[in-house]
Amino acid sequence: MEKLTNKEEEIMKILWRLNKAFVKDIMEEIKENKPHYNTLSTIVRNLEDKKFVGFTAYGKTHQYFPLIKKEDYYKAYVNKEMVGYFDNSYKNIVSFFAKEEKISVDELKEIINLIENGK
Structure with a gap:
């Protein structure tokens, strides 16, 4: 398991709290310094590459969930x-x-x- 960046940790805290979420749900939870939607989507995909999150596909949309406690x-x-x-x-x-x-x-x-x- 590798160390996450501050922004990745912020996103993981949201996912740990919500248990599962679409990128738009994560965006709604960010109170300050909201990234652009595409930037947030890239961060979430990076977390997927690092094996911190998995997803369920609904067509072209993905619902993400934590793989790491x-x-x-x-x-x-x-x-x-x-x-x-x-x-x-x-x-x-x-x-x-x-x-x-x-x-x-x-x-x-x-x-x-x-x-x-x-x-």
């Missing part, structure tokens, strides 16, 4: 890259977000509870 992609890339920024330390990640006040004490307690209970 969001969790699998995040495990392979997002977590790996995020940890890399913090010297491969999850403690450093949590500490960073606590110091930047992006995570509350209650959320930290919830995380500890999840760890202690194995969930």
Whole structure:
């Protein structure tokens, strides 16, 4: 599995949320910096070439759906890259977000509870 570009990740997030969609459906979900329809169609076909999406053909129209689970992609890339920024330390990640006040004490307690209970 290869790393996706930012735009490809944006499209995949939409497909993961919708489960299946035509290019026009994906276009409707993009709120800012909407690409031209043909550009979006090319991005989706690139995702197909990369084996991230499959499709069902309805004549000349294709309805796309994810072939890769969001969790699998995040495990392979997002977590790996995020940890890399913090010297491969999850403690450093949590500490960073606590110091930047992006995570509350209650959320930290919830995380500890999840760890202690194995969930």
